[in-house]
Amino acid sequence: MGQVEPESGPRVRAVACVCGVSIERGVPTEELSDYIRDADNLVWVDVENPGSTELAMLEDVFGFHPLALADLTECQRRPKVNEYKGYLLLVMHAAVPGAEPPEARTTEVDLFLGRNYLVSVHRERVPALEEALARWTHGGPMLRDGVGFLGYAVLDAIIESYVPLIDRIEDELAEVEIAVFTSPSEDAVRGLLQLKRTLVALRRVLYPLGEIFQTLLRRDHPIFTTNVQECLHDVYDHVLRILDVLDTEREMAAGALDASLAVSSNRLNKTMKRLAVITVAVAFVGSVFGAYGMNFDDIPLAKEPLGFWIIAGGTFGLIVATLLFAWKRDWL
Secondary structure (H helix, E strand, O other), X not given: OEEOOOOXXXXXXXXXXXXXXXXXXXXXXXXXXXXXXXXXXXXXXXXXOOOHHHHHHHHHHHOOOXXXXXXXXXXXXXXXXXXXXXXXXXXXXXXXXXXXXXXXXXXXXXXXXXXXXXXXXXOOOOHXXXXXXXXXXXXXXXXXXXXXXXXXXHHHHHHHOHHHHHHXXXXXXXXXXXXXXXXXXXXXXXXXXXXXXXXHHHHHHHOOHHHHHHHHOOOOOOOOOHHHXXXXXXXHHHHHHHHHHHXXXXXXHHHHHHHXXXXXXXXXXXXXXXXXXXXXXXXXXXXHHHHHOOOOOOXXXXXXXXXXXXXXXXXXXXXXXXXXXXXXOOOO
């Protein structure tokens, strides 16, 4: 599964929800501390392709642990959730467009969930976060649920980003399955193997989400209200459904690969039968005419005027009879 590489320099975007009512975009980084200091405000800071300056800003403004920030330089970490004093760190992966199946591309998204803020850090543009921003800013009464609703909007958008990718893989798998039986080739088998690798890679980044949601859905967790927890349950169910689909597609790919090997073996057996029949026919011709061409006097019909033609006709008749017998036995 491909990994997205950064194409632009660092970029920091901040959006604030003031008192659960108004949305302010483009909040300057130097004013973030003032917004966060008021518990009635909610701030979302999105950091794309961070450098040392951006990481230092996050440590100064939010007080993140240096180890948590140091891990941000690593790529494609296993999805997990770490609990620090006053905030949670979620490591997730979002699907990004731009690759055709059976290839799949993801990028790591790190989420810091605090009392009244969410900080998202990633190395490349993530359309799922833009979708989450649109959902959050149009949340209406749900804005009163604070950072819990914001976290739900981000998590739900990230999970939803996999749906089009999985649908495309399913369509590609159906096409490859048909190709295996209609026009088998190395490309079809290669496509099946690539699909299997893609499905395994997707499951590797989605399966650990179960542990993450079990932590988030704890009743004693202060970040998520009861209303938001019900929404998170729905997202968790969506994750389980996606994992079921991935397992089904993996079984389909494995079954199609086994069927492809069986078809190839069956075709090989038929080819060997054809070669055996041809070998027998050639052996008849070689043995008869080889013996007829020897320098002997006692060869049947050798001195007859039509002897050669009788021998040739009989030989070819025997060959035709052999081919007809093989055709009726479905050896050809």
